[in-house]
Amino acid sequence: MRTILVTGAAGFIGFHLSRVMLDEGWRVVGLDNHNDYYDPALKSAREAQLLDNPNYRAVRGSVEDPGLLMDLFAGERPEAVVHLAAQAGVRYSIDNPRAYVQANLLGTFELLEAARAHPPRHMLLASTSSVYGANTEMPYRETDKADSQMSFYAATKKSNEAMAHSYAHLFGLPMTMFRFFTVYGPWGRPDMAPYLFTSAIFEGRPIKVFNHGDMKRDFTFVLDLVRAIRLLIDAVPGDKPAGEFDSLSPVAPFRVVNIGNGAPVPLLDFIAAIEDAAGRPAERQMLPMQPGDVPATWADTTLLRALSGYAPQTEVRDGVKQYVDWFRDYYGVDKG
Structure with missing residues (x-):
């Protein structure tokens, strides 16, 4: 073995x-x-x-x-x-x-x-x-x-x-x-944005949106x-x-x-996907950029494809739904 x-x-x-x-x-x-x-x-x-x-x-x-x-x-x-x-x-x-x-x-x-x-x-x-x-x-x-x-x-x-x-x-x-x-998905870390956004939405707290939402990430x-x-x-x-x-x-x-997914997604679109999956809107608290952060990321996946014949392909809305479904189940929220 x-x-x-x-x-x-x-x-x-x-x-x-x-x-x-x-x-x-x-x-x-x-x-x-x-x-x-x-x-x-x-x-x-x-x-x-x-x-x-x-x-x-x-x-x-x-x-x-x-x-x-x-x-x-x-x-x-x-x-x-x-x-x-x-x-x-x-x-x-x-x-x-x-x-x-x-x-x-x-x-x-x-x-x-x-x-x-x-x-x-x-x-x-x-x-x-x-x-x-x-x-x-x-x-x-x-x-x-x-x-x-x-x-x-x-x-x-x-x-x-x-x-x-x-x-x-x-x-x-x-x-x-x-x-x-x-990286995001089921069993994700509680210090990461998907958890912070999702938990705040279910608890009715405002979410912190840095750089006033003018950010893009290559969500994978x-x-x-x-x-x-x-x-x-x-x-x-x-x-x-x-x-x-x-x-x-x-x-x-x-x-x-x-x-990476090879496709940067606006942060506000990612938040909208969480809102849709959660079935409720988020209250946004717009804030300036945090120290050490960057406004955008985007992976060229040419080498990954050449070496493996594969590249990530899950659409953000599909991945976010799987994450929110897991969140509901694991944390026991919004079951009624």
Whole structure:
């Protein structure tokens, strides 16, 4: 049986990816620390579903814990590793930057050292569209220069890309970095906009709309995202680029891949989709742009399509309806 290590497996994306891999017959070793950045009960509820499958092993711990990943790599010898554990959130990185140093920088260092000692066939690490920072030319392409990050969160993720590239070069470790674009869907995090909007609408509270609503995001449905990850596990970087658009390094088995819908959606349209799915209007509180935020994101998915034959395609209204339906069921709201 093939084994995959998923860090952050009780998290939003890690949970969905673990389910996909279990459904395919893989053995999944899931590492998560269940920290209290948001309600740990949501993480426990996700993990409980994974534990229904006998091929899932849950490991409680933090990626930055010295020796933990080294022991897991040595004992499990995973064929593939998908590193999703991280301290997330642009705004929280302003208030608590040390958490990002520990989880994102030290945690990734521990992962790379473990892979150096016990190399898997393919390492896949999460980055973010936020690394494009102040770039204004769109759609964002993986080959674009990205040196103007606008939040400490984004800076740590760009650092992860550089760290991973150095290990890929020095030790011949095949690595793929994902740049995720505004992921949403069932089991989503409570600190993210879909939850904040949906909970406020059901509770009759005003929603906070930043930059007075003049924003666009490349909203990506979570099931599309994990399908892309699954396909990219088999797209191990080598020495032949997929085309002139490939970000493949000339000196390492390393590339960066955007995973997005490839279609920016106005924020007000996204809110309207939530209103329709919830069956009630939102009261809007229009506010200026928040520090560290950007007005728009848009992924070029040419490389993803070339490597996997796939690109996310769920329409926002369909994805939002699935999210709101899950929200109603999980939180027990609006049942009458």
